[in-house]
Amino acid sequence: MSKINLLIKKKYKYELLENGFSNKDISIGKKVLSSKRITMAQHTRNFENQFARKLNVKHALMVNSGSSANLLAVFAAGNPLKRNHLKKGDEVLVPVLCWSTSIWPLVQFGLKPIFVDIDIDTLNIDISQIEKKITKKTKAIMLINVLGISSDLFKIKKIAKKNKLILFEDNCESLGTKLKNKYLGSFGNYASFSFYYSHQITSGEGGMITCDNDKDYEILFSLRSHGWFGGTRFYSRKFKSYNKYAKKFPKLDPRYIFSNSGFNLRPTDIQAAIAHNQFLRLDKLKKMRNINRNLIINKIKKSKFWDNQFKFISPSKDFDPSWMGLPILINEKFKLKKNTFINYLDQTGIETRPIISGSFVNQPAVKLYKLNIKNEKFKVAQKVQDLGFLIGLHTSKISKKKLQLIHDAFYEIDKI
Numbered sequence: 001m002s003k004i005n006l007l008i009k010k011k012y013k014y015e016l017l018e019n020g021f022s023n024k025d026i027s028i029g030k031k032v033l034s035s036k037r038i039t040m041a042q043h044t045r046n047f048e049n050q051f052a053r054k055l056n057v058k059h060a061l062m063v064n065s066g067s068s069a070n071l072l073a074v075f076a077a078g079n080p081l082k083r084n085h086l087k088k089g090d091e092v093l094v095p096v097l098c099w100s101t102s103i104w105p106l107v108q109f110g111l112k113p114i115f116v117d118i119d120i121d122t123l124n125i126d127i128s129q130i131e132k133k134i135t136k137k138t139k140a141i142m143l144i145n146v147l148g149i150s151s152d153l154f155k156i157k158k159i160a161k162k163n164k165l166i167l168f169e170d171n172c173e174s175l176g177t178k179l180k181n182k183y184l185g186s187f188g189n190y191a192s193f194s195f196y197y198s199h200q201i202t203s204g205e206g207g208m209i210t211c212d213n214d215k216d217y218e219i220l221f222s223l224r225s226h227g228w229f230g231g232t233r234f235y236s237r238k239f240k241s242y243n244k245y246a247k248k249f250p251k252l253d254p255r256y257i258f259s260n261s262g263f264n265l266r267p268t269d270i271q272a273a274i275a276h277n278q279f280l281r282l283d284k285l286k287k288m289r290n291i292n293r294n295l296i297i298n299k300i301k302k303s304k305f306w307d308n309q310f311k312f313i314s315p316s317k318d319f320d321p322s323w324m325g326l327p328i329l330i331n332e333k334f335k336l337k338k339n340t341f342i343n344y345l346d347q348t349g350i351e352t353r354p355i356i357s358g359s360f361v362n363q364p365a366v367k368l369y370k371l372n373i374k375n376e377k378f379k380v381a382q383k384v385q386d387l388g389f390l391i392g393l394h395t396s397k398i399s400k401k402k403l404q405l406i407h408d409a410f411y412e413i414d415k416i
């Protein structure tokens with residue numbers, strides 16, 4: 001197979017990412033900057049409240065990235081203040097088509113990720129494999145909801161309940177998707193979200209973590225910020241523990257009690273104000289991405305050249321998807337031409353990327369940390385790596401010219 005040889009510096013005609021910011025996003029950000037109150041405060045609090053309300057979850061806590069949200073979730077689930085918390089050496093099931101920082105918080109805590117293959121129709125964890133991988137040591141599942149859709153989370157929730165497993169939902173790629181009218185990111189004990197540039201909404205960098213349990217929220221809250229109930233001026237001091245510690249340690253200034261270990265994963269109020277403004281138009285952005293997706297798929301499938309050269313992921317009617325990019329699998333018969341095809345798209349001005357990072361066990365970091373010592377093979381994820389790629393989905397309507405560009409470039413696959 002030829003090497004992928006991308007012209008990174010070139011200006012693409014159809015980019016993975018468009019400019020995600022409106023003029024209003026930027027002016028709101030500037031206003032916060034001019035106010036000179038930049039650190040986490042009222043804008044963060046307002047955004048968290050609105051986020052929790054829309055997703056119908058009890059608590060939302062903003063952080064500085066999706067990776068930080070995963071880190072916080074894992075360390076909160078393993079915190080000594082949590083009943084039946086995770087312990088070093090516990091096993092956590094993870095789909096092998098995942099992002100790096102879905103896994104590293106597990107390893108950093110001392111947990112053991114156990115990879116599970118995926119389902120080719122959804123690109124998400126293969127539910128039929130989950131129970132086969134559960135052992136006495138399994139204590140959690142770290143799900144990744146891929147690019148705007150998920151597995152059947154109602155079924156997975158039942159499996160988790162039956163086996164007393166903590167459910168993490170890495171929902172960094174699927175903000176706004178509903179499954180049977182319930183938002184993804186409201187199924188797990190903890191769910192994470194990313195507001196990095198290419199995601200459903202963006203503040204450049206940023207993330208959120210949600211949960212329904214009050215005690216979990218208190219732990220997350222203190223871990224986010226130095227192991228402290230600091231910053232409470234913008235949060236009601238209703239935490240039961242806040243008053244409990246204040247009474248128990250009367251010699252300490254109640255504003256400066258450190259009840260836990262901690263990080264500093266706080267966002268700035270600038271990020272919160274921008275992300276909040278984007279969040280207000282999430283439904284519109286979602287609708288536009290859906291329209292563009294249908295236009296691209298129809299242009300390809302209704303072509304006179306259509307002969308199943310490509311496979312698009314088509315979720316069941318139970319989903320109301322909020323896409324992050326358009327994943328595509330080329331027909332198996334073109335497997336050996338894939339890199340030549342990707343290079344061709346690149347040279348034509350169409351930017352692509354792999355689907356997440358491919359099968360994660362192929363990454364050198366997995367070897368470095370000996371996470372797959374038995375050299376287990378994951379056939380379906382490997383297939384997705386060998387046949388899959390992604391193009392962008394933008395939030396303004398795609399032009400006829402760009403549709404034609406994609407159509408013509410895609411059908412070169414028959415000729416190269």
Ligand SMILES: Cc1ncc(COP(=O)(O)O)c(C=O)c1O
Nearest residue numbers: 065066067099170172194195196
């Ligand atoms: C599934 C998944 N999890 C976590 C992350 C990390 O998010 P961030 O870039 O905000 O740290 C990403 C980022 O793209 C992701 O796709």
